[in-house]
Amino acid sequence: MAQRKVDLPQGTLDLLILRTLALGPENGWAISERIHQVSSKVLQVQQGSLYPALHRLERRGWIKAHWAASENNRRAKYYELTKTGHRQLETEKSDWKKLIAAVAQVLGTT
């Protein structure tokens, strides 16, 4: 049986996508699969939020897209991080860590 799925907190999807793409160019389906696996099947990204997020990130200039052949030799849209995307990932990562630390501290004191 699948584990209980955890809802993604607001704004974390962008961070997850950026982090996944930091490993190299990937297509939409592979991104969702990877997030699913790496998170030990806790996080499941729905297409309904994945694709709008990808398009939004592309518009912001953090990722860029190109069409290429996939492993099974089909045409797929691949996304990769841009330079601003790398920078954005770093800031979001540190923001996230700060947030976690802060939340943990709050949780620990009560």
Added chain:
Amino acid sequence: MLADLLIRLRALLQRDAVEAELHDELRYHFEQQVQKYVASGLSRTEAMRRARLEFGAADKVKEECREARGVHFLEVIAQDIRYSLRMLAKNWKLSGIATLSLAVAMTLSVLGLSVANGVLLRPPFAKAPQQLVTIYSATLAAQFEGVSYPDYTYYRDHNRSFSALAAVPNDVSKVRLTLRARDEMSTTEQVSDNYFSVMGVQPFLGRFFASGDDDKKMAKVVLTYSRWQRWGADPKVVGETLKLGHTPFTIVGVAPRDFTGTVFGFNADAVVNLGVAAGSGDESQAVNDRNNRWLFLIGRLNPGVTAKLAGADLRALSTQLASAYPAADKDRVALLTATTALPPDDRSTATLISGVLVSVVLLVLLIACANVANLLLGLATGRKQEILIRSALGATRGRLVRQLLTESMILCAAGGAIGFAFAAAVLARFSHFSTSLPVFGAFDFATNLQVDGTVAALTLVVILIASLGTGLAPALYASEPNVAGALSGEAVVGGTRKSLARHLLVVVQIAVCTLVIAGVGMFLRSLHNLREVNTGLSSRRLVAALINFQADGFSQAETEKLYERLDQAATQMYGVESHTLALGFPLMDETWPSSEIAIRGANDAAHQHEQIPGTVVDGNYFQTLGIPLLAGHTFTAADAKDRPAVLIINQTMARTYWPGEDAVGKEVHLQDGDRQAIVVGVVADSKYNTLDETAHPVIYYALSQRYQPGLMLIVRTNGDPRLWKQPLTQMVRGLHLHVDVPPFTLDDVMHFTLLIPLLTLSIVGALGILALLLAIFGLYGAIFYSVNERRKEIGIRVALGAKPSHITKMFLRQAAVIAGLGVSLGLLLGITATSVFKAQFFEISTVELHVLIPVGAAMMLVAICISYLAVRPWVRVSPLDAVRHN
């Protein structure tokens, strides 16, 4: 930012490609998912079912992606624009009229605003012009006067508010400039030695004047950039000698390109300092005369000093001057105002003119907007059904209004662009031009009018207001949700109450138009009257040459010899019937100098101090110009300098001072020179300065008794006087005299006199044409609309047997009522305006039927024709089409 824009643009321009990509991307995801489930052991059908379930509505995802890409908003606008262009093209006649209407209004508003801005608000060419103030003087009696040179030096040296105070006279002079082998009549201006440093202007070449040059009477001159360019742009010119007339000056520098002079409108060639006016004895006296208020001052405020503080400072200095020199400066205060291109005394007139201009512009703009709103309303009503179908299909009212506003926005943008371009072209034409005037010769004008940022911004605002103003009402009206009524195709019979307001608008437009056209008529009539006026000169074939003996370096004795030689030479000229030497030429629009006289033996004490304008002529003057001698005789060779002074007076003078008596032989005391003079002759009245002047006393003095350093040689020819211009020039040059200004004929002068009335006529005429155009557009739109609104009624009437001519008559009757109301209102306004502005016209009565009847008839005719054109297309349609239209 850039990535954002590119993506939005790509989404907009390559919409199909982007959509296809989105589809492929989602499809790929779906298929990968299906494959995954198949690999985990599900059947293909089951795998697809689960994937689809998980995926949700693909269209919703797509829409969210579109939104994420930010295409939505732009896409809608693009859609609106595409749709609007299609609709406007379909109704090209109405859109064309609306665009033209707006273009006309926009042209006027840009022109009006640019002129008002350039004349009133724009500072002169200077660094940090907001720190500059202009100073003038005023008494209770005179609102705007200048400052005399001695007063200027007092203000300059004793104020504590200005870092420096400069002085400029508000006039230009024409002098012949000679540099190397070139010479040309040029416009020269004067400035105080510190003028350029106060203005913060840096020379293009060399230097400007040095402090103290005014008093040292240093003969230094600065060339303007345009003159320097026209004379070869030689950088080595600095330090060379330039002659102004016969006086040598040293060129110290060349002014920068943007400096066109200190007097608004004139493009100067050379600038000298104030001290040089003190060349001859007379002028030196004039400069130092405290009553000669020929200067305006420009001061640069010290840092931290406000205009108010500086004003108080100046007032204190004025009080000191008033107590020190009560004769000249009693009750006189120095006032300050912001420095602009115009001097303060002209500014009040300019403010008035610009105020009128701007209100006319606003009125025209309002009318144009109303017209366009009317036309759009006509369009919108015709499309009511289409709009309702769209709203029934789910378009929101906001979207519909936006669509309709987009249409008016496009109209306004097109009209605005055309108007702006046209106005800019007109301004460019008149920002720099030269013209030749009789007596003065060629003048270079630099009005420096241009469309600047302020005007462009204001135009943009006006366009925005116009598009909202014109678009909103029709848009709200047309998008009114009354689906059931419109779809059922209910017919409007006999018009609605809304049409009343619309018709009122047209009535007002026609009234305004009639008023302006009546104004054009009044100007035309006035001009006609002026042309027909009796000048009192029976000779028309006159040609005159201006000779300046003093500028040519001749002494008084030499000049008086030259009078005789000119006399002889003119007698020998071919085809010359008669000739004369005189101080002035009639109708030159320059006031003759008055001198004070006392009438000997007059009982009336008032006759002891009379100011009477006079001129100096020789004995041939009256015969040459054809002015009849009524009594006595003209000047003769016997009237020499050492003989008793003699005068000839005009009929009005004889009647005024010696009514019922023979004026010949009467004595007059001349204040000037404290002499007695005897009246030897009386001549008929004629026109002296202008065509519209009233009869007034005039004295003619004898040239043989009054030396003149400059004169006119006037010649009456036995053929077309223009043919004598060349021989006359050659004859004068043969005596080693210069002819700086080409000789001119009486007709030239008459034309010049009528220049201002002609100019006014052309401006009012242009306004009249614009007003007529707008009124035509307005009338066409209103009739078109009201017919359009009632087309179902027309169909029903035709179906019931009404002939097209009946229908036409019905609408024309309606149009005639509207036009008749407008025209009568306009004529009434015209009569009111004439009674107010009667002084501006020549021999025009308040109810000038010669003008009012033709204007009224013409306006009615135009109105009926336009209405017929607007009605015709509708009555031609078959009843079935009319009822089922659209």
